[in-house]
Amino acid sequence: MYSINGTNGMSDINAASRTNSINSMHSISGIYDISDINRYPEKFFRNLVANFRSFLFPHSKNVVTSPLSPLTRYIFLGLYYHANKIGECFPSFRRIAKLTGISVSTVQNSIRKLEEEGFIKIKKHFRHNYYILTDFPSSITEAVFIPGEIFQYYLKPVSKIVLISLLWLRAGDEIVYKTQKELAEFLYLSPKTIRNALEELDYKGYIEFEKVGRLKFPRLIWNEKTW
CATH class of the missing domain: 1.10.10.10 (Winged helix-like DNA-binding domain superfamily/Winged helix DNA-binding domain)
Structure with a gap:
């Protein structure tokens, strides 16, 4: 885990x-x-x-x-x-x-x-x-699992929603290859809201930004020794 x-x-x-x-x-x-x-x-x-x-x-x-x-x-x-x-x-x-x-x-x-x-x-x-x-996953394969401790994270609610989206959008290297504009459209949020949420996640150590060419993508920071 x-x-x-x-x-x-x-x-x-x-x-x-x-x-x-x-x-x-x-x-x-x-x-x-x-x-x-x-x-x-x-x-x-x-x-x-x-x-x-x-x-x-x-x-x-x-x-x-x-x-x-x-x-x-x-x-x-x-x-x-x-x-x-x-x-x-x-x-x-x-x-x-x-x-x-x-x-x-x-x-x-x-x-x-x-x-x-x-x-x-x-x-x-x-x-x-x-x-x-009404939209509860009908099988375990349709569900997305997130940490129960999400409610204790010292983050704004909107930042938690963005964090959860990053959890299941991430690639194998933990990078989410979506621009802030794409994330905003995906989550029905304004680009400014996404930017502020990502800045909070970055500041508090949940993500870091990975530069790919001229673009920056959020990369989740995982600690394999935690569990």
């Missing part, structure tokens, strides 16, 4: 988050031994999925490339983080607000927008909302 190496003025919360993710993965062996797969298969895999989600979780490319506002896309990621294997979840507004660091009122407005645009369906489960993600 890999993780982005965030340095250069980044908050220590990233390091703590990575440690928590590692501990979560290792804690599986401390709760169940291998024989539990046969004795308690449902319990074993439920625990496995819960721990794995803090490490990586799936999402659809529509989360990133939709014309929704960056903030609404970011809240959408919060729903994906809580979704089960068929794209259903029921986190409270407060839970999503705590995860994303966004106010409860903004979370409510974003979820209303997601429903209006058809990205989610909302049903009632007793007194709570029950969400169905």
